[in-house]
Amino acid sequence: MILSVLAVSCSHDELVAPSSVLKGAAQSADATASRDSNLALGNPSGAVADPYYYWNYLVVKPQYTMSYHRDRGTPNWVSWHLSSAWLGSTPRQDNFAADNTLPTGWYRVQATSYSGSGFDRGHQCPSADRTGSVADNSATFLMSNMVPQAPRNNQQTWAGLENYCRTLVDAGNELYLICGSYGKGGTGSAGPLSTLDNGHVTVPNRLWKVIVVLPNGTDDASRVTTSTRVIAINTPNDNSLLTTWGSYRTTVDAIEQATGYDLLSAVSASVQSVVEARTDNGPTQ
Numbered sequence: 001m002i003l004s005v006l007a008v009s010c011s012h013d014e015l016v017a018p019s020s021v022l023k024g025a026a027q028s029a030d031a032t033a034s035r036d037s038n039l040a041l042g043n044p045s046g047a048v049a050d051p052y053y054y055w056n057y058l059v060v061k062p063q064y065t066m067s068y069h070r071d072r073g074t075p076n077w078v079s080w081h082l083s084s085a086w087l088g089s090t091p092r093q094d095n096f097a098a099d100n101t102l103p104t105g106w107y108r109v110q111a112t113s114y115s116g117s118g119f120d121r122g123h124q125c126p127s128a129d130r131t132g133s134v135a136d137n138s139a140t141f142l143m144s145n146m147v148p149q150a151p152r153n154n155q156q157t158w159a160g161l162e163n164y165c166r167t168l169v170d171a172g173n174e175l176y177l178i179c180g181s182y183g184k185g186g187t188g189s190a191g192p193l194s195t196l197d198n199g200h201v202t203v204p205n206r207l208w209k210v211i212v213v214l215p216n217g218t219d220d221a222s223r224v225t226t227s228t229r230v231i232a233i234n235t236p237n238d239n240s241l242l243t244t245w246g247s248y249r250t251t252v253d254a255i256e257q258a259t260g261y262d263l264l265s266a267v268s269a270s271v272q273s274v275v276e277a278r279t280d281n282g283p284t285q
Helices: 019-023 134-139 151-170 252-259 269-275
Strands: 057-060 065-069 074-082 120-123 146-149 173-182 186-188 191-193 206-215 229-236
Touching: 074 146, 074 151, 120 151, 146 151, 146 186, 151 173, 151 206, 151 229, 173 252, 206 252, 229 252
Parallel strands: none
Antiparallel strands: 057 065, 065 074, 074 173, 120 146, 173 206, 186 191, 206 229
């Protein structure tokens, strides 16, 4: 489905170490882990790689896939795969930059567009999820992979979830992650704002993320069953929220209702009906 009004997304201007650093040891790739399609579980909004669809423009990069909204200056959603095959020893590059691959004539959000706003440059696909090479890590610092995110949300709540995801990978799992947001207007460290950069960047009101956890393997969409762990969270873009990400767990169904997206559409309908209606109650660390 192509939506006329789409939203934006998650993650952060994160100060988060790669899991290998967090564990104090070199990351050793699981022998069965591989780099699989970032869109293997479906295209949530039916995004199209045609500039005519400026509100739902498909961007495919080796490191992640997204739907981008020209007039919001942010992605609607970003989808990526995470396994130990994506992780290495490459340090955080911190080379924030405009995405010059966007269509000619489109406004390109700059590295300085969020300056002084009280909002972080919120990574969607985190830099610590792409430490296999300098090119992989640098791709996460493109401004097309950012949304304005309240610092407490970004640096504590979302950072905790991202770190937890990498512990699941360390345990021999691969993950499929989709994050996005909806609404307009958040509260950063300098107070509430609806837009930044002279109206070129929309501040989202809520941020959500869906994580599908599978043991390393192949033919991933078909391996999602009614017992597969699916974590869904939905947080306010507010600098006073709780730091415990588990406090914001919800259902995929609720996120779909709020956004109009069709998440996990590549998974069988019978499995979707079960896992999308369930609120995760598993461990959070």
